[in-house]
Amino acid sequence: MSDPYETLGVARSASQDEIKSAYRKLAKKLHPDLNPGDAKVESKFKDVSAAYELLSDAEKRGRFDRGEIDASGAETQRGFYNAYAGSQEGAKYRTRQGGPQMGGMGEDDMEDILASMFGGGARRRGGAGMKMRGQDLNYSLAVDFLDAARGATKRITLPEGGQLDVKIPAGIEDGASLRLTGKGGQGFNGGPQGDAFVTVQIRPHAVYRREGRDIHIDLPITVAEAVLGGRVAVPTIDGSVQMNVPRGSSTGKTLRLKERGLAGKGGRGDQFVHLQIMLPDQPDEALEAALRDWAADHPYDPRAALKRAT
Numbered sequence: 349m350s351d352p353y354e355t356l357g358v359a360r361s362a363s364q365d366e367i368k369s370a371y372r373k374l375a376k377k378l379h380p381d382l383n384p385g386d387a388k389v390e391s392k393f394k395d396v397s398a399a400y401e402l403l404s405d406a407e408k409r410g411r412f413d414r415g416e417i418d419a420s421g422a423e424t425q426r427g428f429y430n431a432y433a434g435s436q437e438g439a440k441y442r443t444r445q446g447g448p449q450m451g452g453m454g455e456d457d458m459e460d461i462l463a464s465m466f467g468g469g470a471r472r473r474g475g476a477g478m479k480m481r482g483q484d485l486n487y488s489l490a491v492d493f494l495d496a497a498r499g500a501t502k503r504i505t506l507p508e509g510g511q512l513d514v515k516i517p518a519g520i521e522d523g524a525s526l527r528l529t530g531k532g533g534q535g536f537n538g539g540p541q542g543d544a545f546v547t548v549q550i551r552p553h554a555v556y557r558r559e560g561r562d563i564h565i566d567l568p569i570t571v572a573e574a575v576l577g578g579r580v581a582v583p584t585i586d587g588s589v590q591m592n593v594p595r596g597s598s599t600g601k602t603l604r605l606k607e608r609g610l611a612g613k614g615g616r617g618d619q620f621v622h623l624q625i626m627l628p629d630q631p632d633e634a635l636e637a638a639l640r641d642w643a644a645d646h647p648y649d650p651r652a653a654l655k656r657a658t
Contacts, residue, residue, distance in 0.1 A: 352399030352419055371400040381551055397549055398488040421486035482533035482542035489514060489546050493553035496520050497585045497610055514546050519611035522550040561617025562609045568626040584608045584619055599625045
């Protein structure tokens with residue numbers, strides 16, 4: 349994975365606001381919804397998202413700058429040594445200034461570390477045969493809104509060319525991390541594999557908006573449906589359903605479809621439908637004439653409350 353600073357096009361001294369601004373510009377330009385079917389752009393979008401995930405976290409950014417983790421978030425050899433040297437057991441390997449002796453650690457020192465971590469037998473065996481757990485690996489996965497809402501299984505391609513199936517639970521939130529036990533780096537000398545952590549990024553939808561476990565949509569209705577009421581078809585994540593529009597409904601009126609939202613703790617959320625009255629695409633003389641006659645006999649001021657408030 350390339351340097352995250354280069355990916356976002358910012359200097360290493362960039363502030364968090366500068367990093368956020370650079371990410372937003374690139375994400376808006378490279379978003380898959382604006383470039384459907386372009387695998388190259390989608391790959392760049394994933395790289396940009398992964399870079400921002402690392403640099404927006406102050407702790408991760410600091411560890412990357414110190415060389416303790418790589419661009420994927422995986423622990424480096426320096427990170428392993430620093431973590432050990434900062435512990436009580438590794439105190440004797442710290443310099444007088446408190447830092448680990450990274451450059452001067454010899455074979456005997458390493459054997460001492462392994463011996464203190466895993467028992468004195470490590471020195472007697474020279475470290476041979478010692479089992480160590482593999483590294484944890486971090487990935488980013490962009491999924492469509494409906495896949496995140498309904499649940500799905502997605503496949504990601506690993507840097508070395510392998511593939512990994514990721515089960516997306518229904519109702520997962522944007523930015524959530526999934527842990528895949530034993531799907532990380534290979535262990536040492538037969539040690540167990542590390543885990544894989546997959547951060548899920550949900551693409552926005554053209555119709556549905558999420559607020560917690562609830563879903564919101566804007567529903568266009570005709571003038572006749574607003575005035576006379578009636579049953580209309582409403583899209584939901586489970587398919588189209590029929591909903592009753594009350595007589596005399598104005599734009600902005602909100603109706604609720606119970607338990608048509610997202611799954612989560614405590615049950616499913618609701619779907620809220622915000623009505624929007626839409627006129628015909630082309631001027632309609634019959635409608636104009638009818639409303640002209642009606643308006644002459646039925647004057648009213650829809651802006652009265654606005655005038656009182658100002």
